[in-house]
Amino acid sequence: MSPFLFWPFALLTLIFGAAVVINRNPVASALSLVVSFLGLSALFMSLDAFFVGIIQVLVYAGAVMVLFLFIIMLLNLRAEVGRRINWLASAGGIAVAIALLVQIFLVIDRFQPAAKAFPLLSRSPIDDVRNIGALLFSNYNLPFQIVGVLVLVATIGVVLLSKRELR
């Protein structure tokens, strides 16, 4: 993959990811997240993971973020009015986040394979839907079914939780 593809999209993802956290307005946060997901999808594509990339757009950007926006609109959330910032807590939080980041860098640094480039593929990865599907339905059949049930249960749960009074 070309560095010209990678870096822009990577930066896109990161900058809008930061925008999610920094924005006061929740709608702006949500929309930044959408853009971030799109960037991420591009990164997936660059890794020859076409199926996952499409799924990312379809499910995450298409369904999950829509849901977020619905809820934001439903609750009519406004931009946060500035309250007193607890500088000590913020500093502590940022410190922990930075510590985590530094540790991740150091670990990646030590990780030998990380310096290697991606090996070349001898076959074309274009048909990955079929390949993933085959894998999914053979080795991972049971988890697949269970996830199906999980989604059903989640649906029922959401319906229950949305009732005004529980009967």
Next chain:
Amino acid sequence: MITLGDYLIVSGILFSIGFAGVMLRRNLIVILMSLELMLNAANLSLVAFSRFRVDPSGLPNYNAQVFVFFVITVAAAEVAVGLAILVALFRARETTDVKDISRLKF
């Protein structure tokens, strides 16, 4: 030339941003969104490794991508339920500020 490490670094930075968001923002919705960021960072890392490991058959090792599939599915379910809870909470407390929903006296 892009190495595996680059993808991992991006993933790491994205994860830290998400974690900082969970710790520092007071709006519950934004916290949930930061949570999604963290999940996605993990997904990126998984896919990068999936591409890195090439099977003898010449294709990437798709096991990690199946894993990503599941993560996305479960994340979607979790977001649905989480938002339902948030709505219920909002109805009860009239606020989405995470500090105001706690009634614990100390």
Next chain:
Amino acid sequence: MNSIVPWLILLAPLLSAVVITLFTRRWKQLSSAISIAAVLVSFVCSCLVFARETTAANQFTWINIGGTLNVPLALTLDHLSRMMAVLVSGIGALIHIYSLGYMRDDEGKSRYFAALSLFMFAMLGIVLANNFVMLFMFWELVGFTSYVLIGHWFYRNAAADAAKKAFITTRIGDFGFMIGILTIWMATGSVIFSEIAPRISTLTSHSTFLTAAALLIFCGAVGKSAQFPLHVWLPDAMEGPTPISALIHAATMVAAGVYMLVRVAFIVQASQTALLVVAWVGTITAAMAGLIATQQDDIKRILAYSTISQLGYMMMAVGLASNDAAMFHLFTHAFFKALLFLGGGSVIVALHHEQNIWKMGGLSRKLPITFATFAVGALALIGCPPFSGFFSKDAILALAYKHNPAIFAIALFTAFLTAFYVVRMLVIVFVGKPRSEIAREGRESPPVMTVPLIVLALLATLGGFAFFARNFLPLPIEKEVASFVPVFAILALIFGAALAIALYRNRASDPIDVELLRHKFYFDELYSWLIRWTQELLARISAFVDRWIIDAAAVGGSSRGTWGIGALLRLIQVGNLQAYVFLFGLGVVAIIYFAVFR
């Protein structure tokens, strides 16, 4: 068969005490009969043992721990024990009979005789014990029965207090005694007298240790024989019935201290310092008690102080390393002191329990037998020849003259004092005109009381003569008897008696009044002040410890400390979601650090 008889001496009174306490409390006559029978059995067995010169009896093992501690239940039957057994049971028998008359109308007659039997058991136990532990056991038992008997009329505060005082004071001495026993055991590895004696001689190089051990053991004698400074209990013990005063506090129990020192003379005589201390304590006691007695108005108190004084003489003899002189004086003193107390008891009963000598007078005419026997006892006490006291006191004076002139001088002065206060008592009580209505109506006591008096008077007369006493104990023989010692003694006697007669003839009240002596040198006041001061100090310290160290520091500290730490730890879980996430992240960072980078 032969070896049971010695044990019978001990067991008869014990059996009597048990039977009376458990079964025959209600029938007073029966109880007294049982008790008298038991003591007569003891007496007969003692005489048998004495006559046959038995030297051994059955032995039982009581405690035997490896080689370290062997405490048998065994009797020691040498000449000294046999003589003492006869003396104790004999005088005990006389007093049992006398008690029939004295305690005739008493409500608690059964328990009186039960306690009396128990006392006989314990006293005979002391005399016959063959090891320190057994001796100590009986020693304590004697103290206990003394407590019971002094407090026989326990509903009287004075009696109850006196009983407590006696027990506690002797207990103080017993504490030293116990430590002394432990010391001796530690040094010689044995508590049996016959085993300790040879081993002591191997320790002669450790003179300080021997002195300490001897002095500690002497503590027991100081308590039990009412020597200075633990003499304060004996005068108060006069609150008990007079036969008890006669038996316990004149003839036998108080003599136990002297007996014990003679028994373990090999310990005491191993240290010159200890001997000197014993002699001086005895001397000081004798003089001090003599001085106090000159100003007392209660007939029993005068006799009590005279007992203390004579015990001082005996201690003096022990300290001058003559066991024979000490035992001789103990022997004669037992007779005439018991006689004097019983005679005094007779007077008291005749005057309906009046004890103040200034309410008496002219009783020689009303109570002739009592007067005659009392006079015999008095003359023996002041050391007038030919009565027994003369010989025994003279032996001690000669001893003192030979070894320590200072002690001799004080002893002679005490003899003068003895004559003074005894004749004072005699004159005020028996001679002259009756001073009160009660005295005018006094009548002689019944034979059950006067017969023991006569018997004792005979013994007090005969007891000093060699032909009689020689059968009982080795007589102290002074190699060169300085002839002027008895002369000086008789002079002191005559001088004292004459002074008393001159001062106290035909008086209605005491012409001399020495506050210090009348108040017994203020010993009681001093001791009670000391006890109060100590107790106050301890109370203050305890209060401080309780309030500041236990309450504030320990209890308060631990409770507030826990509360404080709890308040701190509580802040971790305040319900703040983001705080939880923060701590979670902190934990993750830490784990990664320790897992990957260490």
